Amino acid sequence: MHTSTERRLIWLSRLTLLGTLLTIVVILVGAWTRLVDAGLGCPDWPGCYGRLLVPDGEHAALRHPDAPLDAAKAWVEMVHRYIATLLGLLVLSVLALGWPLRNTHHFPWSISVLLLAAIIIQGAFGAFTVTLKLWPQVVTLHLLGGLSVMLLFFWLHLRLTSVSEKKVIGAKCFNIFWGLAAGLLILQLGLGGWVTSNYSGMACQGFPACNGQWWPHMDLSEGFHLTQTVGPNYLHGQLHAEARVAIHYMHRLGALLLGVSLLMLWYRYRHNPSVARALVFVIGVYALQAVLGIANVLMWLPLWLALAHTAGAVLLVIGMVRAWWCVCLGER
Known part of the structure; x- marks a missing residue:
């Protein structure tokens, strides 16, 4: 060269x-x-x-x-x-x-x-x-x-x-475990964006229950109605309370599913030191994200903590990409 x-x-x-x-x-x-x-x-x-x-x-x-x-x-x-x-x-x-x-x-x-x-x-x-x-x-x-x-x-x-x-780069570095984890991560990031864009961060008060209920009253069809009217000013949101609860609660469920998929991914690569270390980092960031999410609810969404939650999402994406890179290079 x-x-x-x-x-x-x-x-x-x-x-x-x-x-x-x-x-x-x-x-x-x-x-x-x-x-x-x-x-x-x-x-x-x-x-x-x-x-x-x-x-x-x-x-x-x-x-x-x-x-x-x-x-x-x-x-x-x-x-x-x-x-x-x-x-x-x-x-x-x-x-x-x-x-x-x-x-x-x-x-x-x-x-x-x-x-x-x-x-x-x-x-x-x-x-x-x-x-x-x-x-x-x-x-x-x-x-x-x-x-x-x-x-x-x-x-x-x-x-x-x-x-x-x-x-x-190895020819095969993608499998069903990565597909599941990546898909759930994208879904969870999308749900997080939907929570913040519809101002649903405080729709569920308390944890682990939501508004004192394990399955709260919520309006899924309105909360995930993706053809909202263009024209109104959406600052502070336009949805009613039960629609916002639906968005928030689905974000919580998405976090749970993502955590399970990350543990499955780690178990799949637990005998590969390089990939396992990278995934331990990802799981650590995920755990921190979960704590930050809970704290945001319990502390009524303080500005610095909400910003930290966004930073955690960024770090989670970086960690997942780095872990996948280790797989693609076939590092041991």
Whole structure:
């Protein structure tokens, strides 16, 4: 391998690791934006009241008289957009640096292109989040999109590292156990997004029972009605109490099923030291997530704890990808 190629691979590996970390920052700032009700701090996109910087109240009133300026919330929203823009520039840098290597054997060019597509779609969802006034479907997909971008950055980093170190990925690294665990993880992340986008975090009071009942009164059909009307402002949600209970309770059940699947996965690989260690980390993060989820309910959803719960979900995805990577490399 030529020295210039090696240097390029090293820089790509560094950039994709930076991209992974920066995506985590974007996800957490996005969660902060949502938790402090700043998602509509700027009523337009990509600017804020038509400006790239938050304007004064007089300009805001002339531009959007129906949306009074809250400068603090507007700045939270714009900081989120600035960091997301930086992330988009980083994706373009990765593609530009990887272009000369696109035909190199084992170079993951297709993942780089997929990453570009994901960041473009994610940007579109960012716009729709504002223009559709926090429509829960878009908010949930925006969260899943952020996690997808992070996953692609991290997977690309791992692939580039393997190319640099001349490691070969195994032909078979996926089975029914991974399919079950991955499917339940995606479902649980989606349910978590649906909980937060419909403001259902406190719909169930108490734990382990919900509102004093093991099977509470809930409206599943309304809670998971995915064709909600576009148009109303969904800040603070539009669903009635029993629909929110349904969303919250299904998230709890999803967490239980995910935990069982992770234990099954660990049992399957318990004799493989490398994979078993990686899965022990995943199970540890899952246990921490469960504790954080319970604490959020018992402590009435404090801001810092809700943000920590989002960080736990990010760490869970990273851990699962790392464990699967160990399987794909056939590490012992």
